[in-house]
Amino acid sequence: MRKKLILDAAQLDLTISRLCQQLIENHGNFSQTVILGLQPRGVFLANLIHQKLSETVKEPIQIGYLDVTFHRDDFRRREIPARASETRVPFVVEGRNVVLIDDVLFTGRTVRSALDAMLSFGRPARVELLVLIDRKHTRHLPVAADYVGKYVDTIETQKVLVELEAQGHPQNRIWLTTNE
Amino acid sequence: MSKLSQKHLLGIKNITRDDIELIFETADNFKEVINRPIRKVPSLRDVTIANVFFENSTRTRLSFELAEKRLSADVVNFSASNSSVKKGETLLDTVNNILAMKVEMVVMRHASVGAPHFLSRHINAAIVNAGDGTHEHPTQALLDAFSIREKLGSVSGKKVAIIGDILHSRVALSNIFALQKLGAKVMVCGPPTLLPKYIHTLGVQVELDVQKALQWCDAANVLRIQLERQQIKYFPSLREYTLYYGITRKMLDELNKEIVLMHPGPINRGVELSSDAADSAHSVILDQVENGVAVRMAVLYLLAATV
The missing domain is CATH 3.40.50.1370 (Aspartate/ornithine carbamoyltransferase)
Known part of the structure; x- marks a missing residue:
């Protein structure tokens, strides 16, 4: 297996700062906006972004976690069913702006499931998608992100490996791995 | 593991501690689902479940039916008191007739001990025992x-x-x-x-x-x-x-x-x-009754993964 570094800790920090600035540009003080991290891995990024945003935005920003397992379209089509994680949406989604956050955008199927799952909590005014890594040319569905940390050219057999300190890794690093 | 060791839920005797813990963890998530404004997920929308009750039940049947509906499964109900069982049909014939209508799962209650175990040896659908005589529930x-x-x-x-x-x-x-x-x-x-x-x-x-x-x-x-x-x-x-x-x-x-x-x-x-x-x-x-729906959703969801 070959491993190529896409983002190191310093670059990741810069990227997250930029994403936060873009969010603030569009959402001001976040009074009408909530952020929703997608389980299991998007929540770590959502926490990082929430932390960074809170340094600039003085008002409290609402954050929730959304698990999409029960809304997936591949249930009963996989050998081993996906394991569910916690959903915590401690606010009303109805009429608000929602920023969905995930680490990697690949086929777009998770995002489709997330849109479905989110609607169980009400009808948002507007939904945006933020991803750290956008894998180009791998989409199965017409899904595009509004905020992208980095575009990466990949083929289906490659994997993007996100290592964050919050997940127990020694430092923040993003890799592209290729099986040979 | 996120899969049960068994194809059916016939009794607790047949399942492992890991199975029980997996069911509990999944039920935690479903308990959150049934407290949402919209208490429904689409997981089982391509699954049909027959509730076959040869013995009276209010709570268990309602609880199973709600669990099935909140998983978006199609549900058919059958109770022995107003069926052809009274006309002399055997258990296996009754269930095979229901399965011929393309049913993937059977939730069954019967007054005889071992009735669901017997069925599990003769039919393909996943069986959930909802009580067999004085044996297991x-x-x-x-x-x-x-x-x-x-x-x-x-x-x-x-x-x-x-x-x-x-x-x-x-x-x-x-x-x-x-x-x-x-x-x-x-x-x-x-x-x-x-x-x-x-x-x-x-x-x-x-x-x-x-x-x-x-x-x-x-x-x-x-x-x-x-x-x-x-x-x-x-x-x-x-x-x-x-x-x-x-x-x-x-x-x-x-x-x-x-x-x-x-x-x-x-x-x-x-x-x-x-x-x-x-x-x-x-x-x-009353918490038990609420938890009943979440736990049954977890059991049906985990069994449906393999049918």
Whole structure:
């Protein structure tokens, strides 16, 4: 297996700062906006972004976690069913702006499931998608992100490996791995 | 692992501790789902489930039906009282006819011990036992243990007393298996005539004095006297049973600790539980009913993954 570094800790920090600035540009003080991290891995990024945003935005920003397992379209089509994680949406989604956050955008199927799952909590005014890594040319569905940390050219057999300190890794690093 | 070791849920005896823990973790997520503004997920929208009840049931059938509907499954209901069973059709023929209509899962209650086990050897659909005679009632035991875990933090190491008609109770047997697999200590308490003769071989403690049982336990699961299954008289009168084994608010208040009071329903108020005990702060009876839907959703969801 070959491993190529896409983002190191310093670059990741810069990227997250930029994403936060873009969010603030569009959402001001976040009074009408909530952020929703997608389980299991998007929540770590959502926490990082929430932390960074809170340094600039003085008002409290609402954050929730959304698990999409029960809304997936591949249930009963996989050998081993996906394991569910916690959903915590401690606010009303109805009429608000929602920023969905995930680490990697690949086929777009998770995002489709997330849109479905989110609607169980009400009808948002507007939904945006933020991803750290956008894998180009791998989409199965017409899904595009509004905020992208980095575009990466990949083929289906490659994997993007996100290592964050919050997940127990020694430092923040993003890799592209290729099986040979 | 995120998969059950079994294709059917016939009894707690057949499943492992890992299975039970997986069901609980999944049920935690479904409990969150049924408290959302829209309490429904699309997971089982391509699955049809038949609820086949050869014996009366209100709570269990409603609970299964709600669980199925909240998973978006298609549901057909069948009860023996208004069916061709009365015209002499055999169990296997009845179920095969239902399955011929393309049904993937069967939830079944039957008065005969082993009926779902028999079916599981002859049909392809996944079977969930919703009670077979005096044998097992696995989903009830799962929701009881789930309620203990929710109230006391864990089941392991806890002391649970099962009080009442142990002899005729499928809830008691399934509870004993489930609690022991999860590492709890189990005691049964009731009049000697309502305790099975070889109950000690299951590794449970036996206590005849209900006040001592209450003092010993962290959680008490009180069972109904099943008069409909009793062919002979096991005790002189219901009044005498209540006098010796009925649990009152006063008895609970006299304990020097808080215990969790459970009952699988239906309650015979004034027999095994007095009204003020059933409605006291100790009681988690209505939480059990809510948890029942979440636990059954988890069981159906996990079994559906393999059909």
